[in-house]
Amino acid sequence: MHSLDSLSRFSIPGQLRFHAHPTGLIFAEIDHAAGVASLCLQGAHLTSFRPKSQPEPVVWVSEAARYLPGKSIRGGVPVCWPWFGPHASESSFPAHGFARTVPWAVVDSGASQGATHLTLQLQPSDATRAQWPHDTPVSLRIRVSEVLEMDLITHNATAQPLPLSEALHTYFQVGDIAEVQLLGLDGCSYLDKTEAFARKQQQGAVRFAAETDRVYVDTSAECVIVDPLLQRRIRIAKQGSASTVVWTPWEQKAAAMGDFTAQGWRNMLCVESANAADNALTLQPGETHTLSVRYSAEAL
Structure with a gap:
């Protein structure tokens, strides 16, 4: 694992610094002229992003x-x-695999093409090899400006085809989950986890009045969260992803999880760019797959 001293070579004065949380986890803090973000090196887990044009985080x-x-x-x-x-x-x-709870190493950083960027690579261990005994280097590249771009890149360095399913499980900030609507999935088939994975078809915008846990399949469409309270749209564009997962726990399930505040669930909506269910991948020997997302916000 990295020490703060070993990370100094990746720092960028005024744009990228590293610090340790009291629990020992190390975070990268990005402060670009147009946007700010935080990322925990454990799990390569981005924990915040806000364009400076927005009063509230995205x-x-x-x-x-x-x-x-x-x-x-x-x-x-x-x-x-x-x-x-x-x-x-x-x-x-x-x-959802082990990637989100194990150490990743910083392998590159820089400032170019109008963004501050950072690349991390998962560090295999005996514990991860016990679950996934395959040579598949995986990295996450992020670029922060007024928009957030992320690339999850997997390479199959083995001599055999390998199954792969994946997602960037993004939590978006909303004014009130009961007031927003999600556009871009009209007509799509989905598996409804709240009803034993029954297969259904979306009609119109997705709206929320109860726990929602769905895998929309065979869709690469851009999604848009329309938020009347925060007076903005969040655009979720993606490439290399054929599934979109939509999730909100609602009150009862959030209370049982223990890491939500009493009303915190009202202020989030997960729209996940994925390759899952019908769209799980088979990565051929020598093949590299990239799942890319781009998040932006604009006024209504």
């Missing part, structure tokens, strides 16, 4: 989030890899 993190070694953080952009949901055969393995 990426939400719970006020009750816990920043502990080996534990996932509630909010931000957890990296779900190399599987999404439960493991196909081992129920003892963590849901």
Whole structure:
């Protein structure tokens, strides 16, 4: 794992610095002229992003989030890899893979093309190899300006095809979940996790009045969160992703999780760019796959 001293070579005066949380986790803080972001090196977990043109963050993190070694953080952009949901055969393995709770190393940083950028690579260990005994280097590249861009890049360095499912599990900040609508999925088929994965078809905008947990399949469309209270649209564009996961826990489930404040669930909506369910990948020997997202906000 990195020490703060070893990270100094990646710092950029006035734009990128590193600091240690009281629990020992190390964070990167990016302060670009047009946007700010924070990222925890454990899990390459982006915990906040706000364009400086916006009074409120675009990426939400719970006020009750816990920043502990080996534990996932509630909010931000957890990296779900190399599987999404439960493991196909081992129920003892963590849901959504191990990437979001293990150390990643900073391998590059810089300021170019109008953005501050940072690249991290997952560090395999005996514990991760016990769950995923495959040589598949994976990195996350982020670029911060007035927009946030993220690339999750997986390379199959083995001589055999490998299954892969993945997601950037992004929590977006909203004024009130009951007031927003999500555009871009009209007509799409989805699997409804709240009804035993029943297959349904979306009609019109997605609106929220209860727990929602859906995997929309065969869609690469841009999604837009329309937020009348915060008077903005959040645009979620993606490439290399054929699934979109939409999730809100609602009151009862959020209360049972323990890392939401009493009303915190009202201020978030997960719209996840994924390759999951029908759209799980098979990565061929020598193949590299990139899942890319671009998040921006604009006034209504």
